[in-house]
Amino acid sequence: MSVSISSLQQLLFELSGVLPADSSPLFAVTRQVKLHANETYIREGDQDRRLAYIEKGIMRAYTLKQNGDEATLFLRWEKQFIASHDTIIHRKPSRFVYRALEDVTLLEIDYDVLEAVMKVYPQFEPLRNFFLMRMLSESLAMMEAFVTLSPEERYRNLLAERFDVVNRVPDKYIASMLGITPVSLSRIRKRMLEKGK
Amino acid sequence: MSVSISSLQQLLFELSGVLPADSSPLFAVTRQVKLHANETYIREGDQDRRLAYIEKGIMRAYTLKQNGDEATLFLRWEKQFIASHDTIIHRKPSRFVYRALEDVTLLEIDYDVLEAVMKVYPQFEPLRNFFLMRMLSESLAMMEAFVTLSPEERYRNLLAERFDVVNRVPDKYIASMLGITPVSLSRIRKRMLEKGK
């Protein structure tokens, strides 16, 4: 049994008291997906309503700016959810690309299938609320960082909270996620070194 | 019957086919709240898990930065939901203040009560998913603006999409929501006037 299924069963039990043995209607419609480093999971224009739980590795969601540069919206790593939000929320083709930064293992479900399962087995609903709230919480935290912190402070924050992730990801993606250029991030790092820390 | 209840009944019918006549278990636990301009709805430190639908007026959520300045996280207006996210998502005291910018009319529910109602009447669940997705969608759109657009572009965007709202709200709150200072917003406006548009 995959690690992901075990942790999600555990989560489901905590949320709604559903025993692992009773969770098969849900996990019967999930499947494991393995991606190589740099492999694309969702392309721009894709219509699939994919929702996935990350078992191993780091995923990156990005879009292209008018000038053609990539803009990284967020990174997601182990034990987080990643979802094609354009397709799931708005039923529109994805404007974002979702790509593996490392070798990645996902536990995937199609959101339409999930909805159908929820209809028949409402006892799984808390799991859906959980992942929606988690994603909402993460987005709000990011918004908060943008309105309350300077780029340097956002970077310090990220280092303090996710040092391991920062170290596994090329700086240019970190910079873009912070809303600045790689050159500017390099200068921030230099300033931090010069000023003792 | 309040305008809000009618629109939410309509929404509930579209989402799950529940007839307005069958929605009383839900609306029996909501109440109308009226706030004067500048009145505080949720204070920093409040633990109430308030969720509200805005019938009339504009609300502002803000927090205090280390330096003591206010940072506006977002504005919400007619037909949007506003929620004390720290208390609802994390069950922690609110770090944000929610305040009316104009005279405001809300339809309010306590999230704990909502959960209890959902347990007994699962046919209302789609409404909860709807508001979670709406808030998620709005947050993601804001994050996207921060990583893909310059402050000036974000301001132009906001004008194009919400001219009415921008005009009803003091510039300093708009500036803060865009992640810049009021002085900087003033300069952006000047540049836009000078350059023909």
Place this chain on the structure above:
DNA sequence: TTCCGGCGATAACAAAAGTTAATTTCCTAT
């Protein structure tokens, strides 16, 4: 091993934003 390409650091300059303070404009409460 060698070559190539991407990544990060650095430099130089332009543009934008932060900071502080003064001035004007606007709104509101009396």
Place this chain on the structure above:
DNA sequence: ATAGGAAATTAACTTTTGTTATCGCCGGAA
């Protein structure tokens, strides 16, 4: 209607970021 205060503009100056280009380093591919 008026006075007081808050909000917006403007100015002067500092700091930071963007832009473009160069250089060195490292790692994968031939």
